[in-house]
Amino acid sequence: MSKVIHAIYNDDDVLLDAVHKTRSAHHHIEEVYTPFPVHGLDKAMGLAPTRIAIAAFLYGLVGLSVATAMMNFIMISDWPQDIGGKPSFSYLQNMPAFVPIMFELTVFFAAHLMVITFYMRSKLWPFKQAENPDVRTTDDHFLMEVGIHGNEEELVSFFKTTGAVEVKVIEKH
Amino acid sequence: MYTFSSKLKTFSLILIVLGIIGIGYGYISTPSSIEEVEKMLTESHHGGHGEASSDAHATHDAPVAHDAKDVHADAEHKEHVEHVYHQLQNKPWSALYVAGIFFFLLTMGVLAFYAIQIASQAGWSPVLFRVMEGITAYLLPGSIIFFVLLLAASFHIGHNGMFTWMDPEVVKEDKLIQGKTAFLNVPFFLIRAIIFIGVWNLYRHFARKFTLAQDESTDDSNYKKLFKASAAFLVFFIVSESIMSWDWIMSVDPHWYSTLFGWYVFASFFVSGITVLTMITIYLKSKGYLPEVNKSHIQDLAKFMFAFSIFWTYLWFSQFMLIWYADIPEEVTYYVTRIEHYNLPFFGMLALNFIFPILILMNADFKRLTWIVIGAGAVILFGHYLDFFNMIMPATVGDKWFIGASEIGSILFFAGLFILVVFTALTKAPLIAKRYPFMEESKHFHY
Numbered sequence: 001m002s003k004v005i006h007a008i009y010n011d012d013d014v015l016l017d018a019v020h021k022t023r024s025a026h027h028h029i030e031e032v033y034t035p036f037p038v039h040g041l042d043k044a045m046g047l048a049p050t051r052i053a054i055a056a057f058l059y060g061l062v063g064l065s066v067a068t069a070m071m072n073f074i075m076i077s078d079w080p081q082d083i084g085g086k087p088s089f090s091y092l093q094n095m096p097a098f099v100p101i102m103f104e105l106t107v108f109f110a111a112h113l114m115v116i117t118f119y120m121r122s123k124l125w126p127f128k129q130a131e132n133p134d135v136r137t138t139d140d141h142f143l144m145e146v147g148i149h150g151n152e153e154e155l156v157s158f159f160k161t162t163g164a165v166e167v168k169v170i171e172k173h
Numbered sequence: 174m175y176t177f178s179s180k181l182k183t184f185s186l187i188l189i190v191l192g193i194i195g196i197g198y199g200y201i202s203t204p205s206s207i208e209e210v211e212k213m214l215t216e217s218h219h220g221g222h223g224e225a226s227s228d229a230h231a232t233h234d235a236p237v238a239h240d241a242k243d244v245h246a247d248a249e250h251k252e253h254v255e256h257v258y259h260q261l262q263n264k265p266w267s268a269l270y271v272a273g274i275f276f277f278l279l280t281m282g283v284l285a286f287y288a289i290q291i292a293s294q295a296g297w298s299p300v301l302f303r304v305m306e307g308i309t310a311y312l313l314p315g316s317i318i319f320f321v322l323l324l325a326a327s328f329h330i331g332h333n334g335m336f337t338w339m340d341p342e343v344v345k346e347d348k349l350i351q352g353k354t355a356f357l358n359v360p361f362f363l364i365r366a367i368i369f370i371g372v373w374n375l376y377r378h379f380a381r382k383f384t385l386a387q388d389e390s391t392d393d394s395n396y397k398k399l400f401k402a403s404a405a406f407l408v409f410f411i412v413s414e415s416i417m418s419w420d421w422i423m424s425v426d427p428h429w430y431s432t433l434f435g436w437y438v439f440a441s442f443f444v445s446g447i448t449v450l451t452m453i454t455i456y457l458k459s460k461g462y463l464p465e466v467n468k469s470h471i472q473d474l475a476k477f478m479f480a481f482s483i484f485w486t487y488l489w490f491s492q493f494m495l496i497w498y499a500d501i502p503e504e505v506t507y508y509v510t511r512i513e514h515y516n517l518p519f520f521g522m523l524a525l526n527f528i529f530p531i532l533i534l535m536n537a538d539f540k541r542l543t544w545i546v547i548g549a550g551a552v553i554l555f556g557h558y559l560d561f562f563n564m565i566m567p568a569t570v571g572d573k574w575f576i577g578a579s580e581i582g583s584i585l586f587f588a589g590l591f592i593l594v595v596f597t598a599l600t601k602a603p604l605i606a607k608r609y610p611f612m613e614e615s616k617h618f619h620y
Binding site for chain 2: 053057084085086096097099100
């Protein structure tokens with residue numbers, strides 16, 4: 001059992017400002033719940049930069065390899081045909097015809113695997129219960145959760161000065 | 174206010190002088206008579222490189238036993254020598270033409286970029302407007318020189334025969350060109366050129382006038398005029414640009430056509446223009462000007478360099494693949510010539526314009542490092558010069574191409590003139606268009 005503060009805001013600029021103040025006052029922000037992505041919030045919270053771009057690049061390479069191997073098997077080794085006077089005996093000589101597929105599968109793999117990676121990292125799966133502590137964070141309110149370490153009074157009065165529309169102390173299980 | 178450093182000015186003047194020397198040498202070393210070409214050809218046939226072709230001649234001549242056939246072979250040989258003679262005479266003209274159109278269209282790329290920024294009311298770019306206006310100052314001299322080159326081709330001045338459809342002797346025996354004479358005839362060709370160059374220069378003139386007036390005015394009426402002029406210009410530009418690319422580039426191969434050629438040329442000079450804009454911005458910033466330009470602006474410019482390099486490749490490949498796959502003789506000759514005789518520049522530019530930018534500019538952090546952006550920019554510019562080289566040269570000089578005195582001289586000349594005109598124009602007005610409505614947003618632009 002631990003106690004947390006829920007400070008609720010109704011404007012993303014006020015929230016960003018409050019996040020800056022909280023961090024400079026050295027209070028530990030556990031989580032921020034927002035109805036939409038707030039630009040610059042990750043930097044303000046001091047989160048490590050995302051590595052999804054590197055993952056996307058690698059997934060793209062996987063897609064490119066799959067496309068190359070697949071087209072080579074289908075069109076060259078398994079069932080070579082003479083299409084439009086271009087007999088398919090060599091991958092390289094027929095490469096221009098395969099470029100659209102190579103491109104599409106690169107994009108396909110990068111996009112889908114990136115989304116799946118994102119779900120896994122965010123611990124999202126079908127029938128998962130929502131973690132939002134307050135339903136209003138799916139509508140028009142922003143909620144900042146801050147851990148209490150024996151300084152309840154101080155924190156409540158601190159958050160009242162940051163422009164919060166509501167400050168609550170919650171027992172977390 | 175920017176002051177044109179005397180060092181850079183001297184540098185640009187040196188480039189111009191070196192360029193003129195190179196161009197002059199190119200014209201002087203052009204063979205002046207058919208006999209000279211004949212001598213050159215026999216010399217190269219006896220050299221090592223001639224082995225294969227003299228073999229070909231031998232097999233070609235082998236079945237010729239009768240006198241009549243000998244005469245025929247003789248006539249064929251004479252025709253070949255004359256053909257080479259014309260190609261060699263076209264060479265310095267084509268070199269001048271390629272460099273001229275490259276620098277001229279690159280300014281058009283910046284002008285189009287500028288108009289797009291204004292018409293779309295972009296908030297990130299206004300701190301760069303005066304740099305763009307400085308670059309587009311080259312439009313007037315660049316387009317006038319280019320028009321003179323078109324005149325030289327139209328009236329065959331100095332044996333300039335770049336456009337074969339302008340030669341009545343050729344048209345007389347060519348059914349395909351005859352079918353196009355309603356569009357491809359010298360008077361209409363020149364009228365179109367005058368209209369396009371005229372309107373583009375008018376837009377640039379008024380856009381500059383309105384932004385300067387906006388600096389001093391108390392309301393936004395000049396901004397509104399600028400906005401309307403930019404939107405109207407873009408409509409005109411996208412039509413005229415396409416026709417321009419058929420006229421000035423595609424028509425050197427009068428039998429061949431491609432329906433996406435206008436876009437393809439546009440992508441090439443648009444990315445070149447943005448690259449030059451980026452490089453000049455970084456240069457000015459390194460000299461302590463443009464304090465409002467931050468790393469996010471540079472990164473956005475580098476994003477455009479990256480994106481349009483890929484866009485160019487997309488169009489290049491779309492054009493190539495359809496023609497390669499369909500394999501229709503009158504279309505595919507275009508690529509056969511290039512792959513056979515221009516193998517290195519043809520595939521080399523693909524590496525320079527696609528593989529290099531995609532690998533080096535993909536990383537977001539690299540787009541913020543000025544030395545990487547400058548290096549990538551230099552490669553992109555060289556690659557797109559080669560692109561224009563590959564568009565013009567195969568039709569005008571055939572396999573007699575060479576990047577020598579005329580080509581390098583022409584690049585140096587136009588580069589020198591470009592630097593001189595652009596940096597002189599930059600000194601004429603403050604580097605920030607202070608009363609532009611989106612200026613505050615641009616100063617605070619942060620990615």
